[in-house]
Amino acid sequence: MSDQAKNAFYSGLQHNLETLREQGLYKPERVLASRQGAEVVSIDGRTLINMCANNYLGLSGDLQTQEASIEATKKYGYGLSSVRFICGTQTVHKELEAALSTFLGTDDTILYAAAFDANGGVFEPLFDENDAIISDALNHASLIDGIRLCKAARYRYANNDMVDLEAQLQAATAAGKRHKVIVTDGVFSMDGTIAHLDKIVELAEKYGALTLIDESHASGFMGKTGRGTHEHHNVMGRIDIITGTLGKALGGAMGGFTSGRKEVIDTLRQKSRPYLFSNTLAPMIAGASLSVLKRLEKSTELRDRLHENTAFFRAEIERIGFTIKPGTHPVVPVMLFEAPIAQKFAARMFELGVLLSGFFYPVVPMGQARVRVQLSAAHTREQLEFVLKAFEQAGRELGILKTI
């Protein structure tokens, strides 16, 4: 490249970044000076109640989980400098895969460095141009990317819309597709909506389709014993493929997995590119994740506390006069509708000592701006009361409370 061509490249980037800033879409990083938890310390030394982490079970900064990671490091070392199939598989990886299979109610599980990789590597080895992927319109970016890497025909259905799903199943059947697979997030993270897995499984059985669910916002706390959306909807054992993350409820560091029938997992071990060509999960993460699963098998205490916190917060925030998306999930979208109000609100809450994230177009539809609250088992009742008071104050100041 001549200097001129190079300069055009860099100034083009600069211009695009400016545009993002002008549109209010630029995402700065918030720097924490503490560990993750119900309370965090921001870089300017202020203590904030954190209401925007995916730290559902409060394990990210948890000392017992930390201790398990240290123990695993002592036993297995820091890293492996290898992909899994060359010399990067230790007993701890096999134990974690077995524990995840037991937890999820499947035959076998394969680990990845992230759920993004699990989703990126699940479609291409299993489906080709003869097949149909029938995908929810609001599925996570990593599912969308994974589907793009595969040659199967794509059918999209409106979010959680069972009538449209059936229409798409009929279209794929009429097109003579060999295998059909319905793909959905178990829980949609912008709305806290739970996929209608009971109906999805019925439709899948009616049309001879497979089912794949991404349980990133469900594994560890949805359902009576926290196994996920399939347990919540009473369809354990009837979902073909489950993907998920170890980076949210199940510890919070990083890592992902795909779980299902043995022949699926064996095929992925032979052919899934992020598994074949990317490093093994660090032993400290495998060991800590294993300790988390053992803890969840023993007691539903963390899961129960999370749901108590969620029910308390959902009831109180409505009583104060805010509009929320109804539901039961610890993701609570507090609707502010207009983007500038959502921005102002999140900024005011920050001043009041509450860390929250605002979402507006294009992340959510126009006119649907919101702050998204995420409850954690780590929140105490006092902390939630503090947060509710701040909500009430900021809501009153901005004139957005419904008068009852």
Ligand SMILES: *Cc1c(COP(=O)(O)O)cnc(C)c1O
């Ligand atoms: C967070 C998330 C992912 C990505 O998980 P990582 O392990 O961080 O890559 C994938 N799918 C869904 C639905 C998610 O919410």
